[in-house]
Structure formats: C-alpha cells, structure tokens
Amino acid sequence: MQALVVTVSPAEVEVASDAPWGLGVVAVEERVAGDLVELWTSLGDEPVQPELPWPWRFETVDETVADTWREFAEPIEVEAGLVVRPAWVSFEAPAGTTVLHIEPGATFGMGDHPTTVLCLRAVRRLVQPGCTVLDVGCGSGVLAVAAMVFGAGSAVGVDIAPAAVPVTLANAAANGVDVMVSTTDLADVAGEFIVVLANILAPTLVALAADLRRVLAPSGRLVISGILADAHQHVLDALAPLVVEHTEELDGWVAVTLRQP
Ligand SMILES: C[S@@+](CC[C@H](N)C(=O)[O-])C[C@H]1O[C@@H](n2cnc3c(N)ncnc32)[C@H](O)[C@@H]1O
Structure with missing residues (x-):
C-alpha cells in the first residue's frame, strides 16, 4: 500500500x-x-x-x-433511524433503523466524516422513488448506495481514484443494490440527473461547476459538501445561477442543496 x-x-x-x-x-x-x-x-x-x-x-x-484505525471504527448514527456500519463491526440495529454496511477499502467514505454525514442526510431527504442519482467523487460509494437503498431508480458513481470502482461495486452488492460506477470524467458523463451529489473539496467543485450545472435536471437538486461553513461563497458564485435551497452545518463543514432558479 x-x-x-x-x-x-x-x-x-x-x-x-x-x-x-x-x-x-x-x-x-x-x-x-x-x-x-x-x-x-x-x-x-x-x-x-x-x-x-x-x-x-x-x-x-x-x-x-x-x-x-479499523480497530477503533464504530457504527455512525447519521441521524435518527440511519446508521452506517463498518462492515467488520457487529451491530444490533434498533427496529426501524436503516443500516448501510460499508467497507471503504482504500477509498474515502466510511460515513464518519461530517461531510459524508451531511450528504447522507440530504440523500435521505431528497431521494424520491425511481429518481436518477449521480454521485461525483463516489469514493466507497456510500452516498450512491444510500440513494439506492432509499428507493432511487438508478445511481451512477464516478471518481478519479480507480479503487473507487471495485469498492463501490462491492458495497452496492453488500447492501443488495446496483450502482453503475466508473472513472469517467464528469465532462464525459451524458444526460441529466434528478439528484446530483458532489462531496469534494472547494477548488475541485469550482473546476467542475459548469459540468455540475449541465448534468442537473431542470427539476433536480445538487448537493455539494466538502466545503467549510465560513469559506464557500466562491463555490456558490461559481455555480450561479443555481440558487441555494438548504444549508446544513456540522463541525465547521457544510452541505448546500442547490436548484435551478
Ligand atoms: C471526500 S471524498 C467523498 C467520498 C464519498 N462520496 C463520501 O461522501 O464520503 C472525495 C472523492 O472525490 C474524488 N475526486 C476528487 N476529485 C475528483 C474529480 N475531479 N472527479 C471525480 N472525483 C473526484 C476523490 O478521489 C474522493 O474519492
């Protein structure tokens, strides 16, 4: 390694x-x-x-x-009724709890980072049965897998890290869902999606802004995270004319949901 x-x-x-x-x-x-x-x-x-x-x-x-670090990993309560369980940690879920089983391998996305937690909450809020989802920078696939578990019709994941492909496929299988994942550049992703997720650092979000707008369906929602509560206005400026619909903060990080004007 x-x-x-x-x-x-x-x-x-x-x-x-x-x-x-x-x-x-x-x-x-x-x-x-x-x-x-x-x-x-x-x-x-x-x-x-x-x-x-x-x-x-x-x-x-x-x-x-x-x-x-694996010895210290614990199940993460994302919010009431939603838990991410490290695949090697046993956990008895209370009745009615949705549990995502995630093995991150060498990728990011165990579910414990504040930005992942915020994105998972947004996924749960935004995903409607049958909707199309794009997860840009999918890492372990945790967000795409969650979207499918919450009833999305399809989820596509892309990441520049090759390890994200087998890890996301394995996590999808472990949770009984399908996710299409590849190292395709966002610039080469065709079509429009109802929910677009991008938990990536601010400079990358700015660089990808035009393509993030392009892949967002007219009635869709874009969720960005990986940005700091007190330093993300430039990312919102880059994404204009999309408008902010919802912002949630956790430990100094934010996830912002945007929509078409
Ligand atoms: C913070 S991790 C997010 C992982 C997961 N989506 C989550 O929410 O936990 C950011 C991911 O974005 C990927 N990434 C960075 N730049 C990228 C780009 N230009 N296009 C696609 N993926 C990118 C990284 O390889 C990494 O897996």
Whole structure:
C-alpha cells in the first residue's frame, strides 16, 4: 500500500490535513519530524498524483499498520433511524433503523466524516422513488448506495481514484443494490440527473461547476459538501445561477442543496 507523506510547518498542519482528504483519504496521522510535521495518509495501491502546495512523497507501507484505525471504527448514527456500519463491526440495529454496511477499502467514505454525514442526510431527504442519482467523487460509494437503498431508480458513481470502482461495486452488492460506477470524467458523463451529489473539496467543485450545472435536471437538486461553513461563497458564485435551497452545518463543514432558479 502507498502512503502519501506531506511535510508542513506546525502552523500549516490544520489546513494541510484537509488537503489530502480531498484525494479520498480515510485518516491522517501526524508525525513530528524535527521542526516540521509529516502528515501520513494511506492512498491504496494506485494513488492519484496529488497537486499540493507542500513538499510530498509516496512511501510504501505495511498494510496491517496502515489499517490500525479499523480497530477503533464504530457504527455512525447519521441521524435518527440511519446508521452506517463498518462492515467488520457487529451491530444490533434498533427496529426501524436503516443500516448501510460499508467497507471503504482504500477509498474515502466510511460515513464518519461530517461531510459524508451531511450528504447522507440530504440523500435521505431528497431521494424520491425511481429518481436518477449521480454521485461525483463516489469514493466507497456510500452516498450512491444510500440513494439506492432509499428507493432511487438508478445511481451512477464516478471518481478519479480507480479503487473507487471495485469498492463501490462491492458495497452496492453488500447492501443488495446496483450502482453503475466508473472513472469517467464528469465532462464525459451524458444526460441529466434528478439528484446530483458532489462531496469534494472547494477548488475541485469550482473546476467542475459548469459540468455540475449541465448534468442537473431542470427539476433536480445538487448537493455539494466538502466545503467549510465560513469559506464557500466562491463555490456558490461559481455555480450561479443555481440558487441555494438548504444549508446544513456540522463541525465547521457544510452541505448546500442547490436548484435551478
Ligand atoms: C471526500 S471524498 C467523498 C467520498 C464519498 N462520496 C463520501 O461522501 O464520503 C472525495 C472523492 O472525490 C474524488 N475526486 C476528487 N476529485 C475528483 C474529480 N475531479 N472527479 C471525480 N472525483 C473526484 C476523490 O478521489 C474522493 O474519492
């Protein structure tokens, strides 16, 4: 397994920790290296080349060490009646609870990050029986799988990380649903979708803005997350003329639902 090691000053740790996250990182470990800090993250066997403003390198790491976070994984209550269960953790669900079983492998999307939680709440709110869903940056496929479990007619997932394809397929199968997933660029995705989900960092959302608008059906809703509560107006500006319908905040992150004007 490849680890991405980003070297930063102590003052940059907080902002730099969010950057590898956008690459689909599951957990970031800080290691002191002299006067600097190294941020270690596992990126799977075929990591995407990152574009970062800090020095970085790849290191080959022992998979068992990279996976120690798994010992501490717990079921996540997204909201009343909806739980994401790490596939290797046993859990007795209260009656009436929808449980998503997720094995993230080397992808992002265990369900515990605030942005994933916010997107899952939006999926539950927005998905109507039979609607079409596009999950841009699907990672583990958790959002697309949730959409299908909540009755979507079809869900398409795309991600730049090759690992997202087998992981999403496996998670769909584990939850008894079908998701179509590939590494197709959003620019090459044809058609329009009733619900478009994009839990990706702000610079990527801005870069993808024109295509996110293009794939949104006239009566559709676009949910963006991966953005900070106090620094996302530029993303909304890039998505204009779409208008904000709903905003929810959790731990400094937000998910914003937009619609056509
Ligand atoms: C924060 S993760 C979200 C994973 C999952 N959808 C969730 O909500 O937990 C962001 C994902 O976007 C993918 N990604 C980043 N840039 C992308 C792009 N330009 N097109 C498609 N996917 C992208 C990353 O590989 C990563 O899997």
